[in-house]
Amino acid sequence: MPITADEDFVDDLEVIEPSRPASEFVRKFAADRLPSKQVQPTVVEPLDPTLVGITDAILKSPASLDKAITETGHSGQLVPRLLVVSLVGFLMFGIAMSLVFSSADMWPKLLPMKKALTTNLSDVMAFEHTPVGASRMTPWLNGQAFKLMTAYAIGLIGATCICLPSLYFYGLLAGVRMTMLDVVQNALKAKATTAIALVGILPVYAALALGVILFETSDFTRTAVFHFGLALPFIAGIAGCRSLYRGFGELPFEMPAARRVERTCFLRRLVLSWSVIFTAVSPVMIHELWALMN
Amino acid sequence: MDLTITSIFYLALGLGVGVAIGLKERSSSPLNYLGKPLAAVLFWPLFVPLLMESDRQPLDAFERGMKSPLLVSDDALSQAIQQVEGELDAALDSLQGWADSNLVREQDRFLKLRVAWRVQAHRVRELDQLLSAPSFSAKNVSEPSNDDDKRSQLERSRNENIDRLKQVRDQQRHDLLTTIAWVRELVTMIHLAKYPGAPASRAEELVRQIATAIEGVGTTTLVQEAVS
Numbered sequence: 001m002p003i004t005a006d007e008d009f010v011d012d013l014e015v016i017e018p019s020r021p022a023s024e025f026v027r028k029f030a031a032d033r034l035p036s037k038q039v040q041p042t043v044v045e046p047l048d049p050t051l052v053g054i055t056d057a058i059l060k061s062p063a064s065l066d067k068a069i070t071e072t073g074h075s076g077q078l079v080p081r082l083l084v085v086s087l088v089g090f091l092m093f094g095i096a097m098s099l100v101f102s103s104a105d106m107w108p109k110l111l112p113m114k115k116a117l118t119t120n121l122s123d124v125m126a127f128e129h130t131p132v133g134a135s136r137m138t139p140w141l142n143g144q145a146f147k148l149m150t151a152y153a154i155g156l157i158g159a160t161c162i163c164l165p166s167l168y169f170y171g172l173l174a175g176v177r178m179t180m181l182d183v184v185q186n187a188l189k190a191k192a193t194t195a196i197a198l199v200g201i202l203p204v205y206a207a208l209a210l211g212v213i214l215f216e217t218s219d220f221t222r223t224a225v226f227h228f229g230l231a232l233p234f235i236a237g238i239a240g241c242r243s244l245y246r247g248f249g250e251l252p253f254e255m256p257a258a259r260r261v262e263r264t265c266f267l268r269r270l271v272l273s274w275s276v277i278f279t280a281v282s283p284v285m286i287h288e289l290w291a292l293m294n
Numbered sequence: 295m296d297l298t299i300t301s302i303f304y305l306a307l308g309l310g311v312g313v314a315i316g317l318k319e320r321s322s323s324p325l326n327y328l329g330k331p332l333a334a335v336l337f338w339p340l341f342v343p344l345l346m347e348s349d350r351q352p353l354d355a356f357e358r359g360m361k362s363p364l365l366v367s368d369d370a371l372s373q374a375i376q377q378v379e380g381e382l383d384a385a386l387d388s389l390q391g392w393a394d395s396n397l398v399r400e401q402d403r404f405l406k407l408r409v410a411w412r413v414q415a416h417r418v419r420e421l422d423q424l425l426s427a428p429s430f431s432a433k434n435v436s437e438p439s440n441d442d443d444k445r446s447q448l449e450r451s452r453n454e455n456i457d458r459l460k461q462v463r464d465q466q467r468h469d470l471l472t473t474i475a476w477v478r479e480l481v482t483m484i485h486l487a488k489y490p491g492a493p494a495s496r497a498e499e500l501v502r503q504i505a506t507a508i509e510g511v512g513t514t515t516l517v518q519e520a521v522s
Contacts, residue, residue: 079344080330083337154336161339181343188340292297 049077055085058189058196062243066250069185079181082188087153089195090233094149096202097229100209102136104222105129107144108230110291113284124287125230127223147293155286156194156233160187162285163278170274174267176248186247194240198233205229234279241275304338311338314345371415371470378474378481379408382504385481388488404504407477414470421463430456480504 047057047068057065068074101107106127116124130138139145168183205228212225248267316331334341382404424430480500487496 075344075347079340080326080333083333083340157337157340161337164339179343179347181347184340184343 047074049074049081051081051084054078054081054192055196058085058193058243062193062246065189066247069182069189069247070250075181075185078185079188082185082192083157085192086157086188086195089192089199090153090156091149093195093198093202093233094145094152096206097152098139098145098148100206100213100229101148101226102130102139102145104209104213104226105136106222106226107139108148108226110287110294112291113288125227127219127226144294147290151286151290151293152233155289156282157191158289159278159282159285160191162281163187163274166277167274170270171248171267174248174270176267178248186244189247190240190244193243194233194237197239198236201232201236205232234283237275237279241271244275245271305335308335308338311335311341311345315341318345369415369419371418371467372412374471374474375408375411375415378411378478381478381481385484386501388485403506407504411470411474414466418463418467418470421459421466425456425460425463430459477504 045061045064047053047064049068054065057068068078106129109126109128111119111123111125113124164180164183164187167187168178168180171178171183209225209229212222245268248271312331312335315334316327319326319330330341386404480503484497484500487500
């Protein structure tokens with residue numbers, strides 16, 4: 001029985017399988033079986049390598065950013081600008097979380113991991129009411145807000161730096177031809193995508209946190225919502241993970257096209273594994289930095 | 295080793311990377327000149343690959359080299375180069391959306407190939423100019439005499455050198471035209487592979503073959519000299 005394909009099949013696979021070699025394979029597969037309707041290759045706009053242009057590309061045209069990364073000559077501009085986009089996003093998150101905590105008159109108290117492991121693990125992070133007489137501006141004036149912002153911004157980027165060699169190794173295992181610079185650019189692109197997704201979900205979280213504060217819910221509910229807030233960068237990281245996988249799919253493979261589709265599946269698992277490693281490393285890094293500054 | 299010592303080592307390495315980035319960016323805008331080294335001190339693992347990626351940047355120099363008056367001419371060789379470049383561009387454009395990931399990777403080699411063609415043509419032109427000079431075009435044929443045996447031997451040797459120079463010129467012209475003809479053949483093979491629906495790997499293989507044509511021209515060192 002001949003294999004048939006329709007346009008919905010192509011669209012579905014685009015969602016499931018966003019990498020270029022696999023989607024090209026699917027397009028070709030569909031084009032061969034849909035002679036009446038030509039499947040046109042997508043036209044990728046050139047990237048405007050300014051901060052606004054990069055942010056715009058992350059939101060509207062990620063393919064143009066992927067293309068700019070694979071092209072030579074942009075790396076000198078892309079690396080620092082993607083870093084700036086990421087830092088700005090994480091700083092905005094830090095500001096929003098500081099606002100939430102100061103509005104709730106509660107602030108996290110951290111114990112270094114080493115100490116918490118020897119005493120009680122639940123002491124790693126606990127929320128405490130601000131001292132009597134302290135105003136809502138106190139965390140901003142005594143540097144607590146600054147510490148939170150710095151811990152998240154530096155911790156998330158620092159964890160990426162730690163995990164870079166493993167990402168490079170995973171890419172090579174999957175047969176992707178790449179340099180360390182490709183890995184850095186793709187990791188930073190994923191980070192910038194995470195930061196923008198984080199900024200996107202912040203208003204929703206702010207509304208939830210505001211509701212919890214205004215309706216004077218129990219400390220347990222508040223604590224749960226605050227913990228959820230601190231975990232938001234990892235939820236937004238799903239967008240970054242997808243962006244990373246997509247970026248790796250754009251890089252040329254060191255193998256015949258016939259084997260690429262199965263290898264792409266392997267690559268997807270490796271990127272997912274790397275994301276798990278990153279998700280394990282970064283909270284520890286953020287916590288330790290934050291505890292150290294406190 | 296506690297965190298303070300680790301931080302000192304981290305920042306010391308960061309300072310080194312920051313200085314290197316600063317030296318690399320000294321001719322760029324003040325924002326880049328100050329901002330990048332500062333970011334490099336804090337996040338140096340992200341900037342180290344930028345320092346190691348120096349061989350990707352001279353492409354601008356190659357593009358400038360392409361426009362150098364030295365390499366621009368209007369003779370038969372230049373016309374042949376222009377023709378093959380036009381055909382190559384058309385073939386590569388037709389690869390968009392089919393095998394473009396590999397194409398993007400080979401862009402720098404294509405650019406070098408174009409410069410190499412022009413440099414080779416320039417060398418042939420220089421040799422033509424040299425060989426058409428009166429002192430080289432007319433061979434001195436002296437009558438053999440017993441008195442002046444050494445002089446006639448030297449002139450024979452001179453004539454042999456001129457012949458060798460002509461052979462070098464012919465060989466270089468032949469190499470250049472062979473490479474051009476080979477690339478033209480590969481270009482038609484790209485079209486031939488695309489329309490019957492061959493896999494993208496076939497196109498990538500052809501693209502790689504074209505990119506390796508620069509080795510056939512054998513003027514990589516000269517290209518570097520021409521653009522520097």
